[in-house]
Amino acid sequence: MNIGMLLDMAADGFGDRIVIGHKDEGLSARRLRELAVGGAHLARASEADAILYLAVNGPALPVALFAAARAAVPLVPVNYRLGEEQLDALLANHPRALGIADAEHAGALRRAGLPVRTPAEWLAQAAENAGLAADDEPAQPDAPAALIYTSGTTSAPKGVVLRHRNLVSYVLGTVEFAAADPEEAALVSVPPYHIAAVSNVLTNLYAGRRALTLEQFTPDGWLGLVRRERITNAMVVPTMLARIMDTDGLDRSVPTLRTLAYGGARMPVRVIEAALGAWPHVDFVNAYGLTETSSTITVLGPEEHRRALASDDPVVRARLGSAGLPVPGIELEVRDPFGEVVAPGETGQIWVRGEQVSGEYAGGGPVVDERGFFHTRDQGHVDADGYLHIEGRADDTIIRGAENIAPAEIEDVLLGHPDVLDAVVVGVPDEEWGQRIEAVVVLREGVTVDADALRAQVRGTLRGSRTPERIECWPELPRTPTGKLVRRDVVEALTAEGREAVGRQG
Template sequence: MNVAMLLDMAAEGFRERVLVGRAEDGLTASRLRELSVGGARLARAAGADAILHLAVNGPAFPVALFAAARAGVPLVPVNYRLGSEQLDALLANHPRALGIAEPEQADALRRAGVPAVSPAEWLAAAADSDADGVDATEAEPADPDSPAVLIYTSGTTSAPKGVVLRHHHLVSYVLGTVEFAGAGAEEAALMSVPPYHIAAVSNVLTNLYAGRRVVTLEQFTPDGWLDLVRQQRITNAMVVPTMLARIMDTEGLDRSVPSLRALAYGGAKMPVRVIETALRAWPHVDFVNAYGLTETSSTVAVLGPEEHRAAVTSDDPVVRSRLGSVGRPVPSVELEVRDEMGAVVGAGEPGQIWVRGEQVSGEYAGQGPTVDERGFFHTRDQGRLDADGYLHVEGRVDDTIIRGAENIAPAEIEDVLLRHPDVLDAVVVGVPDEEWGQRIEAVVVPRGGARVDTEELREAIRATLRGSRTPDRIACWPELPRTPTGKLVRRDIVAGLTAEGQPVSGS
């Protein structure tokens, strides 16, 4: 199967049910298919070998996704927040693409010689092109082994790489995680991540297949998110941890969400304090922690609703610790934790996370697949599996601090910092040091104007962990640099700590 067949199934099964946008004026399943046919005709007429989407989320995005599938070319959602130099380098890879861009981004496409239309113009042109109706014989269906989407990684530690997701990867993910027509006609999902993130792609596909309407929020604010949940009677939502933290920590908000049934989160580590607060505030909501990567077509492990409730109410420290885990692998995915030599480690032992399954791509443009001889992909995440199979992710391999001859995972130090009631956000990094190679430094964001005693924080870490894991310095900043999906941009943090005139205070 290819991605377009999922839309065909939805159009036949749901017909005039609104699946994209607001209930009062959104796109029905049938209209989405019609527009995808029109968009595919536009791409073929232009001789395009890809459809570039350089715009915020909205109805143009799913139309572009399925139009690309029908045209047999990949969709390339591009980060519209990139600087001009990085954006120009990325766009140079796609000189024969058809571009969809906001007016303020159209110059970048013109510099690359790529024809561009605005999202509104794209939808209007797709509608005009479909005036003759659906012609199922117009083009051969895309080969399941052909690329469906090319997503560039965030590049928080290096230059962005293009991850190739083929049709069979995405379809395998959908079929393995969602029941067709499993959602009621009244259900609606709210997406608050940008379209160049894998969660945006996977949620279009899974909600469409389930029959659930998808609403997007272009610019997140806590009150704006809550208002939209109530206005559109949202039943399901997906957020990144920083969003949930702001919803829970902002004073004076009306946090009532009577329609909300389920909330998924992922993309970065969720502070235990935040999820505990959310579970108490919304006891009727089913929380799901979803762990995945672009290279795995989204989710590979899940901590489900009942596991959240059991953990937050348990007196057993083992059960309670699961609230800081990402749960167990989904049934269609195999997962191993290995040491640096490639040997699988035992329960509770730290190592590097490897995954295998039909949804796993592990392929980069120009490089081919990077899986091992057994088909396992190295996620470059560190973690451990407990005795009951729950996965605890402990940061990226690239984040490891090497102080002297000792490898130190920042996550364990960050966990201690985030337990402090006056700390809203925290990060630990390695800063170049002539004697030790790297020294440990941390940055914390105080909560709501609180004054944080950094020496008290250092003592808390020393009392909990070994002295060698105590930061040499803890600085206070008003906020941490993060991507829109919540990932810390550690290179900017290191640069800020090492630069002269850095915005820090030592006490």
């Protein structure tokens, strides 16, 4: 089975129902299939081996996803916030792709020698071909459905291969077909290159729920859209919910909202407590997952949220900060560094197995062990009842507002300054972002460098979200005898009591 069959089921089961966009001008399930047929003709006519999407979220994304499935090529949603050098290197991997880009990012495709269609042009051309016969050969279950780039511990993004069977398994294991009421509407507030954007296209469609996207988040804008569009289901990252709860003077009324899912980073307990108090009628769902696992692998459900909030038992109460229990079809183990499963309550590294788990990167085979388990590189523990508690990354990746950031790419920019001899970049705990970026540099003897100038250098090379909020100068960095940085010592020093608080900087 491939993801195109999910669209066929929707078009045949509730074809006239609006499933994408605003209720009065959105796409029905049947029209979405017609546009996917037209888009597949475009892909085949251009002999494309992928459909590359470099634009903000919107109706063009689901059309591209299903057109790619019908053309038996993968969708490649690309992070438009990458620096020019990184973006050019990534696009060089796809010289035969059919490119979709908005005006702001079209230049990157032109530099790569790819033809450019804006999202509006893509939809218009797909519509022109929508009436042609659907002569496509269905993609096989093992064919790649999407290639999503995610940064790990190095500066080079890795392409995660998600095959049709992975995504279909996730949908069938977590969603009931046509379960949504005709009036239900979902608001998705993640960029198109995030796994949640792809998975939410599939799950909302399969459930029969109309889906809208929000390009630019502001607390007031999000709340206003929820009220205007009578949103019943929404998904946010913790930073967004924190801003909604922390901003003074907001009208936080959300009379139609039934369910709010969150994920992508650790949710501060104080924020979820405030949200549960502000919206007692809303069902909260904490979803933990990775790109490599086709999205969600554990869930903390609505009743578990309420039970934890009301409980005096510290074990139950602690579950409010947990990632919940594995979804159907997922096996989870917490292991020590030697590969042995640890006892409940003991910290270890998290490994998962299941049909939805890809664990595969472009250019190589699946990165799983001999039993088929994938190492998430997160660490944590399970309690006596199997609830998973995430304690952080097993590697050095910084997670800022649900975005994975590799310290090495920032360190390389800092080390490019002629007076910087050594540099380390770490993530330190932050209530709003989950982690904030801070750096320490070692300068040449006798020189001084303005920290703001170093920050400007990072911002000019990468972008704002990768710019350290604070840069300090030390005489030396803590290293082992073999030269390895002891990052935990840096974090401890930067977060020591009595240090001056960090002010927010751009």
